[in-house]
Each structure stands twice: as structure tokens, then as C-alpha cells.
Amino acid sequence: MALALFIIFGVLCVAGALNLLFQRHPINSALSLVVVMMALAVIYWTLGAEFLAAAQVIVYSGAIMVLFTFVIMLLNAGEEERTTGSKAAYFVGIPGVAGIIALLTYIFLHEKAALGYARLGGSLDTATSNISEISRVLFTDLLLPFEVTSILILVAILGAVVLARREQ
Amino acid sequence: MPQLSDFHLFLVITLLKIVVVLVITLTAVAYTVLLERKVIGRIQNRWGPSRVGPFGLLQPLADGIKLFLKEDLMPLAVERPLFVISPMIALACALVSIAVVPFGAVHTVHGVDIFQIADINIGLLVILGITSIGVYGIALSGWSSNNKYSLLGSLRASAQVISYELALGLSLVGVVLRAGSLRLRDIVDSQSAHGLLSWNIIGGLQIVGFFIYLMAAYAETNRAPFDLPEAESELVAGYHTEYSSMKFAMFFMAEYANMITVSCVATLLFFGGATSPFGHMFDATGPAWLSMVMPVFWFVFKVFCFLFLYIWVRSTLPRFRYDQLMAFGWKFLLPLAMLNIIATSLALAYHG
Numbered sequence: 001m002a003l004a005l006f007i008i009f010g011v012l013c014v015a016g017a018l019n020l021l022f023q024r025h026p027i028n029s030a031l032s033l034v035v036v037m038m039a040l041a042v043i044y045w046t047l048g049a050e051f052l053a054a055a056q057v058i059v060y061s062g063a064i065m066v067l068f069t070f071v072i073m074l075l076n077a078g079e080e081e082r083t084t085g086s087k088a089a090y091f092v093g094i095p096g097v098a099g100i101i102a103l104l105t106y107i108f109l110h111e112k113a114a115l116g117y118a119r120l121g122g123s124l125d126t127a128t129s130n131i132s133e134i135s136r137v138l139f140t141d142l143l144l145p146f147e148v149t150s151i152l153i154l155v156a157i158l159g160a161v162v163l164a165r166r167e168q
Numbered sequence: 169m170p171q172l173s174d175f176h177l178f179l180v181i182t183l184l185k186i187v188v189v190l191v192i193t194l195t196a197v198a199y200t201v202l203l204e205r206k207v208i209g210r211i212q213n214r215w216g217p218s219r220v221g222p223f224g225l226l227q228p229l230a231d232g233i234k235l236f237l238k239e240d241l242m243p244l245a246v247e248r249p250l251f252v253i254s255p256m257i258a259l260a261c262a263l264v265s266i267a268v269v270p271f272g273a274v275h276t277v278h279g280v281d282i283f284q285i286a287d288i289n290i291g292l293l294v295i296l297g298i299t300s301i302g303v304y305g306i307a308l309s310g311w312s313s314n315n316k317y318s319l320l321g322s323l324r325a326s327a328q329v330i331s332y333e334l335a336l337g338l339s340l341v342g343v344v345l346r347a348g349s350l351r352l353r354d355i356v357d358s359q360s361a362h363g364l365l366s367w368n369i370i371g372g373l374q375i376v377g378f379f380i381y382l383m384a385a386y387a388e389t390n391r392a393p394f395d396l397p398e399a400e401s402e403l404v405a406g407y408h409t410e411y412s413s414m415k416f417a418m419f420f421m422a423e424y425a426n427m428i429t430v431s432c433v434a435t436l437l438f439f440g441g442a443t444s445p446f447g448h449m450f451d452a453t454g455p456a457w458l459s460m461v462m463p464v465f466w467f468v469f470k471v472f473c474f475l476f477l478y479i480w481v482r483s484t485l486p487r488f489r490y491d492q493l494m495a496f497g498w499k500f501l502l503p504l505a506m507l508n509i510i511a512t513s514l515a516l517a518y519h520g
Contacts, residue, residue, distance in 0.1 A: 027250075027308075027311065031250075031304075031308075034304070038301075050288070050289060050290050051290060051293070054290050054293035054294060054296075054297050055293075057297035057298075057300070057301065058293065058296055058297045058300055061297075061300070061301060062297060062299075062300025062301055062303070062333075063300065063330065063333075066300070066303050066304070066307065066326055066330060067330070069304070069307055069308070069311075069326075070307065070323070070326055070327070073307070073310075073311045073319065073322075073323065074323070130289065130290070131289075131290070131350060
């Protein structure tokens with residue numbers, strides 16, 4: 001069952017990502033990204049990370065991507081044009097992508113033992129709550145990084161407010 | 169009957185549950201529309217629908233037939249795939265979130281809880297997540313219609329929903345803090361001890377959180393007094409201006425299904441869900457089936473009260489102006505929700 005879900009949503013995820021690249025209209029690309037994120041959320045869930053799945057849907061699909069589509073609608077962005085200007089993309093881009101994939105594959109295969117194995121659906125049958133585990137780690141071992149991240153986000157919010165109030 | 173394996177039994181019972189809940193929800197949606205027309209009619213000193221069937225009770229059926237038989241117009245300049253899919257997104261998101269709502273006491277048949285479709289640890293987050301996906305239905309419908317009224321309506325709607333989502337989510341944190349869980353059954357159980365007195369709104373002192381939730385929920389569902397996205401005096405009909413026939417009906421149903429979902433969440437989080445207001449006072453009396461039916465009755469009754477309140481508010485209050493709406497959400501509800509969280513967590517830290 002978990003395997004079937006993994007295959008379905010893995011395929012959906014890859015298809016969405018490819019569609020994101022091939023679509024000409026920015027809004028179709030943005031919607032493909034939403035599909036990718038939802039499919040990722042389901043995959044997280046099959047791995048037992050239910051809180052992460054919900055956070056993914058609420059934060060990425062529900063807030064960030066809505067703002068993306070919002071901006072695309074407001075700017076009334078049209079279809080992108082195909083240009084042959086960038087030769088660099090062919091010469092650097094494709095080998096670069098191949099290199100990164102090769103590097104990641106090598107690391108994942110080489111460090112297989114250290115990374116450990118995920119069990120599909122394995123953590124779902126236990127009664128432990130994801131949230132209490134995450135919050136225990138977040139507020140004990142990782143307290144400093146957590147607080148630093150919140151300060152960083154606060155600075156970003158203040159920056160946005162300052163930029164928005166500039167005209168006065 | 170051949171012996172079914174556990175998995176097959178689970179599958180069959182779950183499918184049955186889904187069908188039954190879906191049919192009941194859609195019927196409830198249809199009759200909420202009738203209720204709204206009747207109640208608003210009475211408030212405005214007229215009769216409301218009274219011709220089809222006794223007391224106009226068959227009016228939803230007539231409306232449904234009318235909407236099915238109407239011509240499905242497709243304007244020439246629309247973005248076709250998105251135009252077709254956005255009402256489906258809106259309706260699907262509105263209907264899916266009912267799946268995690270527990271609408272009765274725990275009652276298992278062959279190991280499957282029959283009064284809740286899916287009992288998951290993060291039920292509350294699932295509802296919030298699905299609500300936030302529902303914005304796409306509105307946003308895309310406005311954009312793909314290629315009509316300026318639709319676009320304005322959908323921009324208003326998405327901005328409003330994103331803004332009020334914050335206040336909505338934060339207003340629920342107090343309840344979650346008290347229950348110590350995001351599972352809806354746990355949240356209901358945390359307020360079931362002494363009936364009315366242990367409900368979050370009274371015993372949990374979450375009355376501030378409740379009012380923030382109530383107001384944010386009105387804005388989330390684009391209902392009066394926050395119905396700017398479909399303000400008919402300025403925007404024709406807002407985001408669904410170009411829609412006709414069943415596509416329009418889907419938006420209409422989504423709005424009412426969202427109302428029902430929001431009422432269910434308010435019931436679960438602040439009014440003790442399916443527990444009786446009298447606590448365990450009458451548990452021992454009456455036959456066994458009564459203890460199965462009464463929680464469902466209380467749940468439906470509470471949801472009905474919320475729906476009535478929705479209608480009452482719609483027919484009483486005038487519409488906000490757009491800047492008032494934004495200022496109210498960001499400058500009043502959001503800080504108040506944060507204060508509520510701080511007060512609740514301080515109280516919990518002091519007592520616990």
C-alpha cells in the first residue's frame with residue numbers, strides 16, 4: 001500500500017517538475033510547482049513525517065505559492081518567448097546538471113550506511129506523535145539555531161515593512 | 169457471505185463511511201441554502217421560498233434540477249483548462265476537510281470507528297492545510313475568466329484569505345496548548361469531563377480565541393460582513409461572474425460546504441464537539457442505541473446553531489470597506505490572537 005502510494009506520487013512529482021520546465025506560461029509553471037509540493041507532502045507522509053507533510057502543504061502550497069500566483073496575476077505576465085541567445089545554457093547547464101546528479105548519487109551510494117534507510121509507512125503504525133518529538137528536539141538540542149532562524153525571519157519582516165513604507 | 173479479510177472489511181466500511189458522509193454533507197449544503205433563504209426572508213419580513221413542496225422544502229431539489237439543466241456557457245477568451253478545473257478545486261477542497269471531523273462518540277464496528285472517516289494525529293493541521301489549498305480555486309477562477317471584475321474579486325479573495333488565515337491559525341493555538349495535541353479526538357476529549365463547564369469557550373477561558381476564530385472564519389469563507397470578493401454592488405458577482413450552470417453551482421456548494429466545515433471546527437475546538445452539555449449526567453439512562461445517537465445529535469445541533477449564526481450575521485451587518493477589512497485583520501485580530509496565546513501559555517505554565 002505504502003509502496004503503491006510512493007510510486008504514484010513519486011511519478012506525479014517528477015511529472016510535475018518536468019511540466020514546470022516545459023510550460024511556457026508562468027502560471028502553469030507555478031501550478032506545476034504546487035503539484036510537486038503536494039506530491040512531496042504525500043511522500044513525506046508515507047515516510048511517517050506527518051507534521052512535515054502538513055507544514056509543507058500549509059507553508060509552501062498554501063502560502064508561498066499563493067503569493068507567487070498572486071504576483072503573476074498582478075503583473076499580468078505573458079507567455080515566455082523562446083530565444084536562442086543563451087549558448088552558455090547548453091554548454092554549461094547540461095554538463096552541470098549531470099555533474100550534480102552524479103555527485104549526489106555517488107554520495108548517497110557511498111554513505112549509504114551512515115545515512116540509514118527510510119521505511120515506507122513504517123512510522124505510521126506507532127502511536128508516537130511527530131509534533132512532540134520535533135518540539136523536544138527543537139527546544140532542547142537545536143534551541144540556538146531555532147532562535148537564530150526566528151531572528152533572521154524577523155529581520156526579513158522588518159525589512160519588508162521598511163521597504164513598503166518608503167514613500168512617507 | 170464469504171469471509172472477508174481485515175483489510176477488505178476496513179476498505180468496505182471506509183468506502184461506505186465516505187459515501188454516507190458525502191451524501192449527508194451535500195444534502196446539508198442544499199438545505200443550508202434553503203435555511204438561509206428562509207431565515208433571511210423572515211428577518212426581512214417576507215416569506216422566503218414557500219411554493220415548492222410543503223413550506224418550500226423541495227426548493228433545493230428544484231434549484232439543483234435548474235442548475236443541471238442550464239446551458240453551460242464557455243466564454244471565448246477564457247484559459248480553458250484552468251477555467252474548468254478551478255470550481256472543481258474549490259468544491260473538492262471544501263468537501264475533503266470533513267473527512268477528519270469526528271461527529272460522534274468513538275464507536276467501532278469490526279475495529280473501524282464509524283463516526284469519523286480518518287482519525288489522524290494532525291487532524292487540525294489537515295483542515296488548515298486543505299483550507300489554504302482552497303484559495304487556488306478562487307484565485308484561478310478569477311484569473312482564468314479573463315474578466316476584470318473576476319480578477320479583482322479573486323485578488324481580493326486571495327489577499328483576504330491569506331491575511332485572515334494567520335489570525336485563524338493563531339486563535340486555535342490556545343486550544344491546542346490546552347489539549348496538548350492536534351488530534352481532533354484528543355481536543356474533544358480534553359473538554360468532555362464536566363460538560364458545559366469544561367468546554368474550551370467557558371471552562372478553558374478561550375472565549376477571546378473563540379471570537380477571533382469566529383471573525384476570521386467569516387472572512388475565510390468570504391461571507392458577510394467580509395464578502396468583498398463577491399460584492400455585487402461593485403464587482404457584478406466577483407470571481408464567479410463568468411461561470412454558469414454546474415460550474416457556478418460548484419462554487420456555490422463550496423461556499424456552503426466551507427461554512428459547514430468551519431462550523432464543525434468551531435464546535436470541535438470550542439464547544440466540546442460531540443459531547444453533551446450535561447457532561448456524564450445522563451450516561452446511564454436510556455437504551456444503548458441512545459448513547460450512540462445522542463453525541464451525533466449534539467454535534468449536529470451545535471453545527472446548526474453556528475450555521476444559524478452565520479445567516480443571522482449576514483442579514484444583520486453591512487459590508488466592510490476593503491481597507492477596514494485589512495486593518496481589522498492585521499492590526500486588531502492578529503495582535504489579539506498573539507496576546508491570547510501568551511496569556512494561555514502563561515496560565516498553563518503557572519498551573520501545570
